[in-house]
Amino acid sequence: MEFSGDALMALERVSVVIDPAKVEELCDAFCSLMGPTSAERGCLRCELYTDWAGANTVLMESLWRTREDLIQHLKSDRYRSFLQLMEMSTERPLIEFFIVSRAHGLDIVEEARERFA
Numbered sequence: 001m002e003f004s005g006d007a008l009m010a011l012e013r014v015s016v017v018i019d020p021a022k023v024e025e026l027c028d029a030f031c032s033l034m035g036p037t038s039a040e041r042g043c044l045r046c047e048l049y050t051d052w053a054g055a056n057t058v059l060m061e062s063l064w065r066t067r068e069d070l071i072q073h074l075k076s077d078r079y080r081s082f083l084q085l086m087e088m089s090t091e092r093p094l095i096e097f098f099i100v101s102r103a104h105g106l107d108i109v110e111e112a113r114e115r116f117a
Contacts, residue, residue, distance in 0.1 A: 009065060009103070011062070012060075012095075012096070014086065016060075016089040018090055019056065020055055023058060027058060029085050037062060037073065040069075043063070045062065
């Protein structure tokens, strides 16, 4: 499936390494921001993961309908609070943004399996 325009969606991924004794505190604080973030215009999903890369790593992902929706979120006071929470990290946080202009589903699996069968 192809879409025209600026972008189909925007993905933000933030990974924070933290003292294991403070993981629950950080997760609670992130969760308090996630509900209101999920209600923002253009937010499609906002999720928090732990233990995916180690007991002291927290991953937060948010998916936005457009790049502009993500930019508005980044300008918000709520995001300023989020940035302050990232200061709890014991290592430099990894912050990544992916601007997606095309999305595929099962069709790409079928194409790959047919083409390389």
